[in-house]
Amino acid sequence: MALIRSLDLLDAFELEHRQVFLDDLRGALIELGFFILTNFSQYGPSQADFDAITNEALKFFSSPKNVKEEIEMINSPHFLGYTRLGNEITAKQKDWREQIDLATELPAPDKHLPTYRQIEGPNLWPDAKVLPQFRHIVEDYIRKMTVLSETIRKLVACALGLDENAFEFLFKKNQQCKMKLVSYPERSASLEEAESGQGVGPHRDSDFLTYIYQATEHQNTLQVQSYKGDWISVGHVKGSLVVNAGQTLEAISSGVCKASIHRVNSPQPGSGTRISIPFFLTINLDSYKTTITGFSNKTIAMKEERDNIINEWGADVGFQFAPQVDKEPVGQAVFLNRIKAHQDVAKRWYPDILENVLKQF
Numbered sequence: 001m002a003l004i005r006s007l008d009l010l011d012a013f014e015l016e017h018r019q020v021f022l023d024d025l026r027g028a029l030i031e032l033g034f035f036i037l038t039n040f041s042q043y044g045p046s047q048a049d050f051d052a053i054t055n056e057a058l059k060f061f062s063s064p065k066n067v068k069e070e071i072e073m074i075n076s077p078h079f080l081g082y083t084r085l086g087n088e089i090t091a092k093q094k095d096w097r098e099q100i101d102l103a104t105e106l107p108a109p110d111k112h113l114p115t116y117r118q119i120e121g122p123n124l125w126p127d128a129k130v131l132p133q134f135r136h137i138v139e140d141y142i143r144k145m146t147v148l149s150e151t152i153r154k155l156v157a158c159a160l161g162l163d164e165n166a167f168e169f170l171f172k173k174n175q176q177c178k179m180k181l182v183s184y185p186e187r188s189a190s191l192e193e194a195e196s197g198q199g200v201g202p203h204r205d206s207d208f209l210t211y212i213y214q215a216t217e218h219q220n221t222l223q224v225q226s227y228k229g230d231w232i233s234v235g236h237v238k239g240s241l242v243v244n245a246g247q248t249l250e251a252i253s254s255g256v257c258k259a260s261i262h263r264v265n266s267p268q269p270g271s272g273t274r275i276s277i278p279f280f281l282t283i284n285l286d287s288y289k290t291t292i293t294g295f296s297n298k299t300i301a302m303k304e305e306r307d308n309i310i311n312e313w314g315a316d317v318g319f320q321f322a323p324q325v326d327k328e329p330v331g332q333a334v335f336l337n338r339i340k341a342h343q344d345v346a347k348r349w350y351p352d353i354l355e356n357v358l359k360q361f
C-alpha cells in the first residue's frame, strides 16, 4: 500500500538535504498527488495562527443560525459565503458538512468580462458585532498561506526539473486564493436518512495546489485514492498541512502531475465534529494555451511508469469539468464545477448555464 510522504520544508533550504527533499517532492506529486508538509512556520502560518483560525471557525459554526444564514452563498454570484448541511452535491450525493467559502477580497468583476471571472469578488463576512475578529484573522491567514504557497510552487517547479520561476507567469499580482472553514458532524449511532456517511464525496480539486489544515485530530476521515484504486487514510499530524494537486496543475503540466481523487468520511459516532480548513491556490483564470514543457527526463520516466499503473485504476467520481488549457481559459472549467456543486446558487444567478451543465452528467 502506498504511503503518504511527509516533507520537512526546512530540508529544502539546507544544502545537504535539498536534493532529497526535491526527489521526495517529485515522488509525492507524481506517485500519489498528496503529501504532508511540516516545519513551514518560517514561511507561512505558525501554530498560533492555526489556533486563531480554528477558534474563529468554532465560533462561526456555533453562532446563531441567523448569523450564518444571512451570509448564505445564494446571496453571492461569486460563490462565496455559507453553505448549510447537505446543500452541496459531490459525486451525485449530498455532502454532510457545513462550510463558509472565503477568498482574497476583490471587487466584483466588470459585467463585460467572461462569465467565469465572476467567481472572483467580495466576501460575505459574518456580522462583526457577533464575530469581531473573524475578518482580520481570515485575511491574515490568507496572506500567510499565499506566501507559503508561493514558496512551495517554486519548489514544485524545481522538483520537476524546471526553472524555479517556470510557473510564475500563471499568477496575477493580486491573485485570488480561496479557502474554506468546514465542519463535518459526527455520524449518529442510528444512521439518519439524511446522512450517507459522506462528509464530502470523491472528487478532484479544480485548483493548482490545495493545502488542508486538519484542525481536529480525526484519523480516518480524509482519504486519498492511490493510482491503484485503494483508499488511503491521511492521518493527523499535529501542526502539519496536507497538500494535494488539483486539476489546474494537471492541465498545465500535461498530466505530469495528476489531481488525486479524495473524499472525507463523516467522523465516527462519539469522535466529535471534524473541522478542516482547506486553502486553494488558483491561477489566473484567463490562462489559456499555457502548457508547460521542459520537464526533466527523470520526471517524464516517472510519469510514464505511473500512467501504466493508472490503466488498472477504477475510481468513479462521476462527472467533473477538467480544464483544457489548449481549448479554453482555465477559469471556464473551474466556474462550471462551481455551478455543478452549488446548484441553488447557480439557479439564482446563472440559470441558463445550470441548465446546460445538468445536461452534461
Ligand SMILES: O=C(O)CCC(=O)C(=O)O
Pocket (backbone or CB within 6 Å): 182, 200, 205, 212, 222, 262, 263, 264, 276, 277, 278
Ligand atoms: O475537509 C477536508 O479535509 C478536505 C475537503 C476537500 O477535499 C474539499 O473541500 O475540496
Ligand SMILES: [Fe+2]
Pocket (backbone or CB within 6 Å): 203, 204, 205, 262
Ligand atoms: Fe478537495
